[in-house]
Amino acid sequence: MEITFLGTGTSQGVPIIGSDHPVCLSEDQKDKRLRVSILVEWDNYTYVVDCGPDFRQQMLANNVKKIDGILFTHEHNDHIIGLDDVRPFYFKQGDISVYAHQRVIKALKKRFDYVFETVNKYPGTPSLKINEINDTPFTIGNLEVIPVNVWHHKLQVYAFRFHDFAYVTDAKTITEEEVEKLKGVKVLTVNALRKETHLAHFNLDEALAFIKKVNPEKAYLTHISHLLGFHAEVEKELPENVFLAYDNLKIKI
Numbered sequence: 001m002e003i004t005f006l007g008t009g010t011s012q013g014v015p016i017i018g019s020d021h022p023v024c025l026s027e028d029q030k031d032k033r034l035r036v037s038i039l040v041e042w043d044n045y046t047y048v049v050d051c052g053p054d055f056r057q058q059m060l061a062n063n064v065k066k067i068d069g070i071l072f073t074h075e076h077n078d079h080i081i082g083l084d085d086v087r088p089f090y091f092k093q094g095d096i097s098v099y100a101h102q103r104v105i106k107a108l109k110k111r112f113d114y115v116f117e118t119v120n121k122y123p124g125t126p127s128l129k130i131n132e133i134n135d136t137p138f139t140i141g142n143l144e145v146i147p148v149n150v151w152h153h154k155l156q157v158y159a160f161r162f163h164d165f166a167y168v169t170d171a172k173t174i175t176e177e178e179v180e181k182l183k184g185v186k187v188l189t190v191n192a193l194r195k196e197t198h199l200a201h202f203n204l205d206e207a208l209a210f211i212k213k214v215n216p217e218k219a220y221l222t223h224i225s226h227l228l229g230f231h232a233e234v235e236k237e238l239p240e241n242v243f244l245a246y247d248n249l250k251i252k253i
């Protein structure tokens with residue numbers, strides 16, 4: 001399985017528009033972070049987790065020719081708003097499969113009402129094949145996915161375990177029972193916003209404590225704010241099996 005980090009930034013991306021913060025002004029490519037998303041590829045399957053405002057750019061940057069589906073973690077704007085840009089895939093492949101919690105599907109119907117129109121639907125509009133998911137494992141292609149509940153302040157968010165790899169974003173708290181579902185993964189990705197605490201996101205210390213608990217061979221941090229610091233400097237401070245993800249990084253599992 002190959003994972004591509006399509007975006008590793010927090011909701012505003014890095015740099016932030018108009019910002020004079022040194023990290024926003026950095027010339028290091030690794031300090032440029034699009035909104036968070038990953039591409040998951042194995043055999044001939046290609047899935048995307050989340051579909052934020054940078055989706056089009058991310059598909060172009062990685063020359064993605066087809067997608068077999070999109071898994072949504074939750075309905076915040078930085079995770080869903082690129083959905084209209086599945087059009088080129090829809091024109092070639094037909095209805096695009098999406099996998100999401102019932103609440104997220106409801107949000108998609110509100111934000112993209114025209115996509116769900118049944119009468120006089122505009123011909124250029126994409127169509128989706130909706131797969132409602134709950135806490136039960138489900139199958140994409142030939143792979144079982146285990147949904148894991150994490151909490152983003154008071155909002156439930158799905159993390160996903162794909163066999164030896166797990167992707168956790170927008171987490172602030174997680175119950176012991178859900179942590180158990182992640183144990184045994186070889187590679188864990190988890191959100192780490194910045195060093196100071198935040199109401200709805202793990203800060204660096206909380207992310208590192210969570211990694212210790214799950215105890216994977218390797219971990220990658222994502223959903224990063226400019227406030228975390230320069231990529232090159234923060235990497236030096238991390239335990240030896242923990243890395244900062246950066247845009248377009250590919251890892252094999």
Ligand SMILES: [Zn+2]
Nearest residue numbers: 011076078170
């Ligand atoms: Zn987010």
